[in-house]
Structures are given as structure tokens and as C-alpha cells.
Amino acid sequence: MPAPIIVGIDGSAHAWRALDWAADYAVRHRLPLRLVHGSRALAPDGTIPEDALRRLTAERESLLDEARQYALKLHSGLDVTTRLVPVDPGRALVDESGNAGLVAVGSRGLGGFEGLLFGSVGLYTASHARCPVLVVSRSAPYPADAPSRIVVGVEGRPGDDAALDWAFAEATSRGAGILALHAVGGDLAPRRRVIEDMELAEALAGRREHHPDVGVEEVVSDRSPSQALVESSRDAALVVVGARRRAGLIGMALGRVNHAALHHAHCPVVVVPEGR
Structure with missing residues (x-):
């Protein structure tokens, strides 16, 4: 099975731009795309009531489905799957990297050369992933541009x-x-x-x-x-x-x-x- 391209999805603008680049890469290299959302809040450990957990899970599944539909709108023939993981986002992406061709994450831009432009999830992923990591800022152009x-x-x-x-x-x-x-x-x-x-x-x-x-x-x-x-x-x-x-x-x-x-x-x- 071809190694998938992984992209972290959290609903933010920088994650959507990372999705643009990940989808473009997957199409050019003829690889499947996997959209991953990780959150420790989704763990069924009794931290939050069961009905609240069901609502939260449904909300995050809807987020992933929205991202999937967006990727398919960009590239109709793309093989796109989703995965919801009840662990921290960084750990979820690193775990996926073991059999991936590339992991794509968004970076949080605060502006200015002295600003901290890279978030903790991206940093953890870049320093622990077992495959190349693509880091995309919200200000990055569309791949075609x-x-x-x-x-x-x-x-x-x-x-x-x-x-x-x-x-x-x-x-x-x-x-x-x-x-x-x-x-x-x-x-x-x-x-x-x-x-x-x-x-x-x-x-x-x-x-x-x-x-x-x-x-x-x-x-x-x-x-x-x-x-x-x-x-x-x-x-x-x-x-x-x-x-x-x-x-x-x-x-x-x-x-x-x-x-x-x-x-x-x-x-x-x-x-x-x-x-x-």
C-alpha cells in the first residue's frame, strides 16, 4: 500500500493552507491523503460526561469531513481518508509518520521577524517525525502560485x-x-x-x-x-x-x-x- 500523505487538521486557517499543499503533493506523487485530528479531550476516560464526549466527537468528525470535501473539491480523483485520534495532536501526527511519505502541518503566524511563528505541535512533529515534515504558514501562496x-x-x-x-x-x-x-x-x-x-x-x-x-x-x-x-x-x-x-x-x-x-x-x- 502506498505511503499516505498526512495532514494535521484543527480547523484553523493555517491548517487549511497546509491541506492545500499536502493535497497538491499527494496528487503529483499519486499518493493517498489522510486527514488527522488529534485531541486528548476525545479520550473516553471519564474526564467529561459521555453525552458531551459524543457531541465533541461528532463536532470533530464534522470538521474532518469538511476538510475532506474541500480536498476533493480541489482534486476530485484524490484518495482521501480521515482519522480521529484521542491523543495530543503532535503525538497523533508523529505516530502516523511511521508509515507516511510526508506529514504536513500549519504554522501559526504572529508577524514580524522577532515573532514566534511556529507552534508547539509543529515543532514537536518536526523534531520527532520519522518522515519528512512540510510546514506551511497561512501566508504561503497556493501551490500553483x-x-x-x-x-x-x-x-x-x-x-x-x-x-x-x-x-x-x-x-x-x-x-x-x-x-x-x-x-x-x-x-x-x-x-x-x-x-x-x-x-x-x-x-x-x-x-x-x-x-x-x-x-x-x-x-x-x-x-x-x-x-x-x-x-x-x-x-x-x-x-x-x-x-x-x-x-x-x-x-x-x-x-x-x-x-x-x-x-x-x-x-x-x-x-x-x-x-x-
Whole structure:
């Protein structure tokens, strides 16, 4: 059975925009879409009276059905199912990620570079999911209106491979180009620039041949990785970043660069765990 695309549904505007992107991805990759709503309030543990629980369950089922009808209106042939889970939203999405192709979540935009733009559910999902996570803000364009460029951050480490593979595959699917961004955060003297250019070219080696239709722009920047990714996101469809596994712990190590992209990027962000 094909791995489904999971999208978290909570009735908010940012969740609906995440649904736009998740449905578009599912159609292009010919994968089923699963709409998931998680809430611990739905647990039949006696916390709320049974009649209130029935009403609450019916309300949330109606929310999922509304989202399903919306997705089918966008893409009539899409295979769309729903799932109501009596656990916290983040845990529900992480549990679903085990056999998913992608998990999509919305981010809560409060405005301004200093604002906290990313909610706790999204952060938990991005740091614990076992598949790539697509984070979509309410201000993101509709997928069809997005620029035809994907920005992928390249650190020059083995952990880049999963993010690069995902970015190139998605660029092929979207008919988009790739901006491979290697930001070093310091003065680029001529000798250092040559070294950094070589590292970037080495990281991309072989991918041009496997994806001959994808135009690739290689950029070595003296900006910090966080600044460079956020700035490049202004005219990108997606920003793709990798995440390394935490030694001896469950989940991903979302460092400063990942947090900057997730909180402040001007377009949707995809976090790809290493080893995918």
C-alpha cells in the first residue's frame, strides 16, 4: 500500500493552507491523503460526561469531513481518508509518520521577524517525525502560485544527502529549479571560496546526472546559514533543510538553522530527517 500523505487538521486557517499543499503533493506523487485530528479531550476516560464526549466527537468528525470535501473539491480523483485520534495532536501526527511519505502541518503566524511563528505541535512533529515534515504558514501562496525554485541548505556533511535527494525529487515533480545554498557565515577570502565551492560541488555530485531536467544554481554565501535561508525563501516555493538524529535520544536535533527556517521563512519549509 502506498505511503499516505498526512495532514494535521484543527480547523484553523493555517491548517487549511497546509491541506492545500499536502493535497497538491499527494496528487503529483499519486499518493493517498489522510486527514488527522488529534485531541486528548476525545479520550473516553471519564474526564467529561459521555453525552458531551459524543457531541465533541461528532463536532470533530464534522470538521474532518469538511476538510475532506474541500480536498476533493480541489482534486476530485484524490484518495482521501480521515482519522480521529484521542491523543495530543503532535503525538497523533508523529505516530502516523511511521508509515507516511510526508506529514504536513500549519504554522501559526504572529508577524514580524522577532515573532514566534511556529507552534508547539509543529515543532514537536518536526523534531520527532520519522518522515519528512512540510510546514506551511497561512501566508504561503497556493501551490500553483508558488515560485518555480526550491532552496536547499547544504552544510557539506554526510547528513545533507537525504535533504538533497528529497529536494531534487521534488524539483523534478514540480518542474522547478534548485538553489543549492552553502552559507559559511564569515569572510570568503579567495582561497576559502575555492574550498567551499569544491565542497558544494562535491555534495551535489551525481545529482545533476540523475535529474537532468532540473536547473541547479550553486551559491556559496558569506551570510550566516540562518540569514541566507530566510532571505532566499522570499522567492522560493520551498526551503528544504536536513535534520540529524540525536545520539542516544529519540527524534531529530533541530539546531539554530532549522529553527530560523521554521520560524521565519517566507515560504513553506520541509524538514528531512537523515537516513531517508
